[in-house]
Amino acid sequence: MREQYSSYDECVAFFKDAQKNNPNLFQVRTIGTTWEDREIIAVSVTKNVDNHLDKPALFFTGTVHAREWIGIELSISFAKYIIEHIDYDPQLNEILDRATLYMVPCANPDGFEYSRNHFSFWRKNRRKNADGSFGVDLNRNFSVGFTPNKDTSSNVYSGPSAFSEPETTALRDFVIEHKNITIALDYHSQGNVFFPAHNFIHEDAIDAIDLNLLAGNMAEEIRKRSGREYGIHMGKPPVHLISGSGREFYYSQGALSLVVEVGTRNISDYKEHMSENIDENLPALMIALSEAKNYKKENALPRVENFVASEITFKEVELSWDYADDETVYFEIYRSKKQKGFSQVSNRIGTTKLKTFIDKNLKSSRNYYYYVRAVCKAKFIKSPYAQILGVRTQPAENMFSKILYPLADKVGYVGEKTKKNTDHYGNNSMFVGVSESKGECFGVCGFSLSSIPKNAIITSASISFYPMNRVSVQVESFGEWRVGQIDERTIDNISSFDEIKNVKSLSYIDRPTGSAQLSQGIWRTYTFASQELRVLQKSLLRSEALFRFDGPSTLPIDRASQLMQWDIGYGKFSGGLTYRPKLDISYTVDEAKIELKSSREFTAINDKILESKLLAGYDENCFKKYACLEFDLSQWPEMDNTIISSAYLEIEAIKIDSKNTLRFHIEMIVPSDGVNTYEKIQKREIIERIGYDVSVLDVKSEPIQRFVFDTYAINEMAENVSKNAKAYFVISATSQVFLKNQDVKFMDTKRVKRPSLVIKYIKKRRNPPQQVENLTYSIESNIIKLKWDLPNDDGYKGAIVVKNPFKVPCTAYDGQKLYGGMDDYTYDNFGDKDMHKYYAVFSYDDVPNFSEPVFIEINSKEKS
Secondary structure, eight states, X not given: OGGGSOOHHHHHHHHHHHHHHOTTTEEEEEEEEOTTOOEEEEEEESTTGGGGGGSOEEEEEEOSSTTOTHHHHHHHHHHHHHHHHTTTOHHHHHHHHHOEEEEESOSOHHHHHHHHHTOTTOOSOOOBOTTSOBOOOGGXXXXXXXXXXXXXXXXXXXXXXXXXXXXXXXXXXXXHHOTTEEEEEEEEOSSSEEEXXXXXXXXXXXXXXXXXXXXXXXXXXXXXXXXXXXXXXXXXXXXXXXXXXXXHHHHHXXXXXXXXXXXXXXXXXXXXXXXXXXXXXXXXXXHHXXXXXXXXXXXXXXXXXXXXXXXXXXXXXXXXXXXXXXXXXXXXXXXXXXXXXXXXXXXEEEEESSSEEEEOSOOTTOEXXXXXXXXXXXXXXXXXXXXXXXXXXOOXXXXXXXXXXXXXXXXXXXXXXXXOGGGGTTSSEEEEEEETTTEEEEEEXXXXXXXXOTTOEEEEEEEEEEEEESTXXXXXXXXXXXXXXXXXXXXXXXXXXXXXXXXXXXXXXXEEEEXXXXXXXXXXXXXXXXXXXXXXXXXXXXXXXXXXXXXXXXXXXXXXXXXXXXXXXXXXXXXXXXXXXXXXXXXXXXXXXXXXXXXXXXXXXXXXXXXXXXXXXXXXXXXXXXXXXXXXXXXXXXXXXXXXXXXXXXXXXXXEEOOTTOXXXXXXXXXXXXXXXXXXXXXXXXXXXXXXXXXXXXHHHOSEEXXXXXXXXXHHHHHHHHHTSEEEEEEEEEOSSOOOSEEEEOSOTTSTTOOEEEEEEEXXXXXXXXXXXXXXXXXXXXXXXXXXXXXXXXXXXXXXXXXXXXXXOSSXXXXXXXXXESOSEEEEXXXXXXXXXXXXXXXXXXXXXXXXXXXXXESXXXXX
């Protein structure tokens, strides 16, 4: 296996040959010398390489940890790709015209060679410590967050002081010398995950959006190439964040910095696994290199500001933002269904020179996330991204939606070999899969359905879990994870492994997730199919739904663990409510129905008005006959708490005196003032055409026809109710040829078969509840506490509290959700009390309709 990997000498020789054969493209220099006198090389790659400092640059570091051979191999493979494609690839040439690539293929040559030749799992460098032991963890030896560690034998021994090692000193000096570095990628193994740099506080930095989207775009390139899904996980400070890493040092120097963990082992089999990992990461590196020019420190485009949703309906979102006027600038807008998504051509929904955009044809009760950036067509650069905008579309007209969370005692896991399964509920994490130490493990998650009406008709549902750690649990490319609903009535104790393992299964949800799709830091959602919805529907009668999360039950021959760790939103290691499992349900209720018969009918002919007759067609002079209808809407339901789910006009053809060329359509019109005349009907003001045209052939085959209102027509009719309590319609005939004496009679002489206006509706609030009042904050035990007064409103069902460091949250999904419920206070348990931010409180009802936010600003920028 090892012979398939390059030695360090072979690596250096390769790059020196690349410089010799491509002197205008490659440049190799020595930036330091190791304890064992090996040269540390840095490679510059760009067109006209002598001018490399004049272009923004991507900085690549590989094999900082000796046993993580992927870095050195990927650098060689990327260089080979450039050499092989530079003669004909227009994308590569354009990128290297405008950007520089710096690579330190192996940042730890001594440790790497020791790993290759003596002990493959060696991690550190080869410093000889004072006590006779060897090695410093170079990724703990940088200055940012450096933490002294006296245990020299530890794999994470940080060294006697920051930058005590020649390797980290060389990297530090190179980065400080090269101010043109805008992006830094530090390649490690294993885990298939991106770790963006952190600022070591409890709030996002302004460029967190850029870090996440850089990772998201790289992950999307990998997914397109191999189907493998890489995670994105910034971590929650200060717990379990590494200190003294290169990633944070590069970030402190102004570069967007990521650690990229590749593969599922430190030293994978080259042919079957490592070559795959290299192949899928090449396009990811290309897209990262293409972004280097957009983050240069001088003459950069400003970031778009005040990016908000100005209007949200069940199928449209109107976006707006602020930006200085510039004729050379336009904007790109992207939409994602994931909070940590990507921004590429495939999900770019628009470009515009305006500062508004309407996104149409969306799904109701869905979460969407938007990104926008400015583009300068004169400078060929793009701005950093505006802060992410999260929205949720409203439920459709006849729908309700509910997002449910499990209580602490209903979410956890049971292990075959663990002794205290009761302690796994509401504490720490959910482990799913199998390991030698824990045995087989099942996740358990229960939801109360008591807040959903018993007569609800569930139309869609999904259940979501947040994977929080793939690296340490060592998931191999093996097995699958699936969620199923189980019968809670057959369980006496949800902490019993045997009962959970042998429980009656009611239905599995969606497709299982393979190992290659387990993405740390990316929500995994399982959507219910129709038969699975029927099982959930029956659970409404019991007001409870219980789910089991299954993983693989056997281990690969050479693996001791095949567990995945999921956040449960409870306990000190969790991310809180934001990362709690959730059950998202959309439903409707049985409709009520009103059938109104027409209150007046007449036909307008060229020289007269015929009362109580409905004829549509043409007279002997080829003038149209208009069939006119009037409906009394005084029985219309009270609209403040009513939604019209559907409406249609039903008419019946009584007598047909026409050839097959005649067609008919129905128009809702504005009533004319005074007495109706033919001229007034002819010049009528049309509000909307109702339904589709029908032909004489249609009414011959089916005399009763229905003309269905669209949403606009329903709303217009509802608007008429408040004005005059009547609705007016005209049946108009059309033909492609002139016709005489042809018509259709749409009502009998005794008015028994009059046209009907059928309205189906449900009881549903149309307007949000009142806002909360008197929002204040205080500091308790070094934590921010928010408090507010509840509104005096019967429709009020609770409040959602959202935090956003950059802007006033414009929706209940525009930031980090801290709380949802009926209390009048909450705490920001994960926040930094000294950082600037906004808190917003949204009242909601049972639809839910959300009020406008009541917000408060903490530590305002003006004061700071």
